[in-house]
Amino acid sequence: MNNVIETNQLTKRFGSFTAVNSISFSVGRGEIFGFLGANGAGKTTAMRMLCGLSVPTSGTARVAGFNVYNEQEKIKKSIGYMSQKFSLYADLRVWENIRLFGGIYGIHGKRLTEKTDELLDILDLRGERNTMVASLPLGWKQKLAFSVAIIHEPAIVFLDEPTGGVDPATRRQFWELIYQASARGITAFVTTHYMDEAEYCNRVSVMVDGKIEALDAPLALRQKYGAANMNEVFHGLARKAQRSDE
Amino acid sequence: MVICRNINKTYGEVVALRDINLHVRKGELFGLIGPDGAGKTSLFRILVTLILPDSGQARVNGLDVTTSLKEIRRSVGYMPGRFSLYQDLSVEENLKFFATVFNTSVEANYELIRDIYVQIEPFRKRRAGKLSGGMKQKLALCCALIHSPEILFLDEPTTGVDPVSRVEFWDMLDRLRQRGITIMVSTPYMDEASRCNRIALMRDGRALSVDTPENIRASFSRPLYALRSAGMYALLNDLRGYEGAHSCYAFGDAHHLTLGSEADGAEAELRSWLDRKGYADAQLSRIEPCIEDCFMELARQ
Amino acid sequence: MRQLQSFIIKEFYHILRDSRTLMILLIMPIVQIMLFGYAITTDIKSTPTAVLDHSFNTETARMIEQLQASEYFELYGEVRSIDDVHLLFRQGKIRMAVIVSPTQEVQLLADATNPNEATSLVQYATAIINSSGMQPLAGVNVQLLYNPQLKGAYNFVPGIMGLLLILICAMMTSVGIVREKETGTMEVLLVSPMNPFYIVLAKATPYLLISLVNIATILLLSRYLLGVPMMGSVALVVGLALLYALVALCLGLLISTMVATQQAAMLISGIVLMLPVIMLSGMIFPIENMPWLLRVIAHIVPAKWFITAVKDVMIKGLTAAEIWHELSILTAMVLGLAAFSVKRFKIRL
Structure with missing residues (x-):
């Protein structure tokens, strides 16, 4: 099995409103997949279905080999999730957060201790072991949140605008963590509003009005649309949007 | 319109602002550019009289922010970071409410908000909580403009909003500036700096630089190159080990490399190093810095 | 003035659009009255009672008949000796015994494991025996004033008013103000020319109105459903309730100046305000029986003064002049709290 995500005509309707309209795509193992779209294009709904949080109206999708209709619990065990809004408990210490999320994903005892040390080493956070997460700078928090999201070596990690508001240098360090995870075979499924970050992805899809309007490697997309960068590609596509809002 | 002199602010042990000095001229679109935690919100709150600075002086419209609380509050428009709307009131009700709060009516200043309001008018009966990010942002801007303020303070109006809506929003600000409204706006998106007349690059409570975007880019002193190659990630790691770097x-589809010296042979040396490392296909071109380059360079110092 | 008006309208929108909370606010008094009136009654009914009659004449027979007829007592049957009485007590088969000596002296025995109940039982029995035409009990001449049937409703109706007004006025006002802080709208309001006093006034108005509706509901239900008399002036009771509601509003305002989140506001008004109303106002536990420290604390609980005054007016029929003591204490509380919280209400963040 080389594709960790496979969808076929995946659709979600809310009443008469089609939030996600028959999307078909696949994402390979270890791939960094950019999932772009304007607000209201249907990104969040699509991502919820893939994470097993929302049952599709029609179509099929397999995530990490599991069916999104009836194997949600298995999906949840094989994915990691991190969003800009919520990721760590601010009123717990760094190691307490690691222990908590490690425990949630079934890592205990000696292995958890090893994992914790390893993780703090990689992030250079050894000295901050007992610091409250609330008092860490945002960039560190996000890096820690990412490492915690993949503490159980999931097949896929879903990243929902992980770098919003993070300072430019830290933003780049964050992407290096994504590269390292991808080299280990973890697939990264990323949404972002920074168009330069779209360039870091192996492939990028752009959703417009619930459909996938374009899907290819950034270079191929730039060539196809005669654009100088992904920003122009995105604007060209997103301007076509008919529905102004969800 | 706005003058800050040696503004300092701390919350307990956290230093929010350190010796901020800047001024905003009448009719200017001034940007505070910096990541979260740079102190942008604290500075705004001081300027709209919501908090007091620990030390230093600030004047808005010639009025001292510590003493002329009422006068300042009457003449400024303020849009806080989170779109401060009543989620359970409709678009129309929100607008009407804020109009009366400012002792005016929607009709009296409709001219000013018309361009923006027509875009959300089809949804005027919808509750604000049911609007998307882009629409909330427009409604919040209308509410901040409804009393025709002389100066507008917008705290991160484009955060979390998609790139297309962001461009539209900056177009709106442009039109407002043309009408003579002074605007002070903050953003974490470096690429939005070019939309401002002048900017302050902020990080960790400090203003790294205050100038026009052009001057800030021109003051970038080191030679800057964009590099592209097949194995981008490997190239990045190798470049870090390059002595002359x-x-x-990483900058989108290219890496931005600054060299330690401006010497004539530096570029040729880099080329031969790339060849030796097996990046014969590498494209190397000298480029002008963007604001993000400048920010990272200033942050290193 | 237009500012204030539109602010109040806005507050009504908030309340009306949160229909679930509104329903709770309006239905709560009805539920509470029903609960206290029927389910959790503290009244005594059908207490198993033994009679040991050594006189055995017409007078004692009439007395036993009347005990039997009252809803409070249920005669257990005949007992022959004092030993039987003690045995029945130990077995828990009776909770009260009436013993008449050959000289027609009456002795009352009550199971005092529940002292409140025992006291009531003795009082009921005494009242019945005295009215049965027998010689008054030796040494005891108890007369029960104002509440001759010792109805619990007389006690808890003012208590429920005290509880609900705190809940609605203090909790809802503090939560309402803190919500504006949480959503960030307070920032915008502060940076407007609006007088901060208006914000508070507008927040309070709708809840004051809802309180009025609740007061009316409680008074009507208690008068016509539970049959609690209204000896004094209705206007005075409503006036008292409004005064007390103002105290609650000021407390709510004070809380809102101290906390940053809605949960904190709710917890503080729930625990710090409601518990004393339940425990220390005399609504359930008599203040006279409390240790001196709690008695002192009870004196600063506004509900204590309110409940006392309402009882005086409703049941004793006292006039405003006769409850001036409670009125002035409540007024002083309003003024003090209002001044303090307005001073604390920050015009900055």
Whole structure:
């Protein structure tokens, strides 16, 4: 099995409103997949279905080999999730957060201790072991949140605008963590509003009005649309949007 | 319109602002550019009289922010970071409410908000909580404009909003500036700096630089190159080990490399190093810095 | 003035659009009255009672008949000796015994494991025996004033008013103000020319109105459903309730100046305000029986003064002049709290 995500005509309707309209795509193992779209294009709904949080109206999708209709619990065990809004408990210490999320994903005892040390080493956070997460700078928090999201070596990690508001240098360090995870075979499924970050992805899809309007490697997309960068590609596509809002 | 002199603010042990000095001229679109935690919100709150600075002086419209609380509050428009709307009131009700709060009516200043309001008018009966990010942002802007303020303070109006809506929003600000409204706006998106007349680059409570975007870019002193190659990630790691490199960052489809010296042979040396390392296909071109390059360079110092 | 008006309208929108909370606010008094009136009654009914009659004449027979007829007592049957009485007590088969000596002296025995109940039982029995035409009990001449049937409703109706007004006025006002802080709208309001006093006034108005509706509901239900008399002036009771509601509003305002989140506001008004109303106002536990420290604390609980005054007016029929003591204490509380919280209400963040 080389594709960790496979969808076929995946659709979600809310009443008469089609939030996600028959999307078909696949994402390979270890791939960094950019999932772009304007607000209201249907990104969040699509991502919820893939994470097993929302049952599709029609179509099929397999995530990490599991069916999104009836194997949600298995999906949840094989994915990691991190969003800009919520990721760590601010009123717990760094190691307490690691222990908590490690425990949630079934890592205990000696292995958890090893994992914790390893993780703090990689992030250079050894000295901050007992610091409250609330008092860490945002960039560190996000890096820690990412490492915690993949503490159980999931097949896929879903990243929902992980770098919003993070300072430019830290933003780049964050992407290096994504590269390292991808080299280990973890697939990264990323949404972002920074168009330069779209360039870091192996492939990028752009959703417009619930459909996938374009899907290819950034270079191929730039060539196809005669654009100088992904920003122009995105604007060209997103301007076509008919529905102004969800 | 706005003058800050040696503004300092701390919350307990956290230093929010350190010796901020800047001024905003009448009719200017001034940007505070910096990541979260840079102190942008604290500075705004001081200027709209919501908090007091620990030390230093600030004047808005010639009025001292510590003493002329009422006068300042009457003449400024303020849009806080989170779109401060009543989620359970409709678009129309929100607008009407804020109009009366400011002792005016929607009709009296409709001219000013018309361009923006027509875009959300089809949804005027919808509750604000049911609007998307882009629409909330427009409604919040209308509410901040409804009393025709002389100066507008917008705290991160484009955060979390998609790139297309962001461009539209900056177009709106442009039109407002043309009408003579002074605007002070903050954003974490470096690429939005070019939309401002002048900017302050902020990080960790400090203003790294205050100038026009052009001057800030022109003051970038090191030679800057964009590099592209097949194995981008490997190239980045290798470039970090290159002796002549001052800094190297991934920048979308290219890496931006600054060299330690401006010497004539530096570029040729880099080329031959790339060849030796097996990047014969590498494209190397000298480029002008963007604001993000400048920010990272200033942050290193 | 237009500012204030539109602010109040806005507050009504908030309340009306949160229909679930509104329903709770309006239905709560009805539920509470029903609960206290029927389910959790503290009244005594059908207490198993033994009679040991050594006189055995017409007078004692009439007395036993009347005990039997009252809803409070249920005669257990005949007992022959004092030993039987003690045995029945130990077995828990009776909770009260009436013993008449050959000289027609009456002795009352009550199971005092529940002292409140025992006291009531003795009082009921005494009242019945005295009215049965027998010689008054030796040494005891108890007369029960104002509440001759010792109805619990007389006690808890003012208590429920005290509880609900705190809940609605203090909790809802503090939560309402803190919500504006949480969503960030307070920032915008502060940076407007609006007088901060208006914000508070507008927040309070709708809840004051809802309180009025609740007061009316409680008074009507208690008068016509539970049959609690209204000896004094209705206007005075409503006036008292409004005064007390103002105290609650000021407390709510004070809380809102101290906390940053809605949960904190709710917890503080729930625990710090409601518990004393339940425990220390005399609504359930008599203040006279409390240790001196709690008695002192009870004196600063506004509900204590309110409940005392309402009882005086409703049941004793006292006039405003006769409850001036409670009125002035409540007024002083309003003024003090209002001044303090307005001073604390920050015009900055």
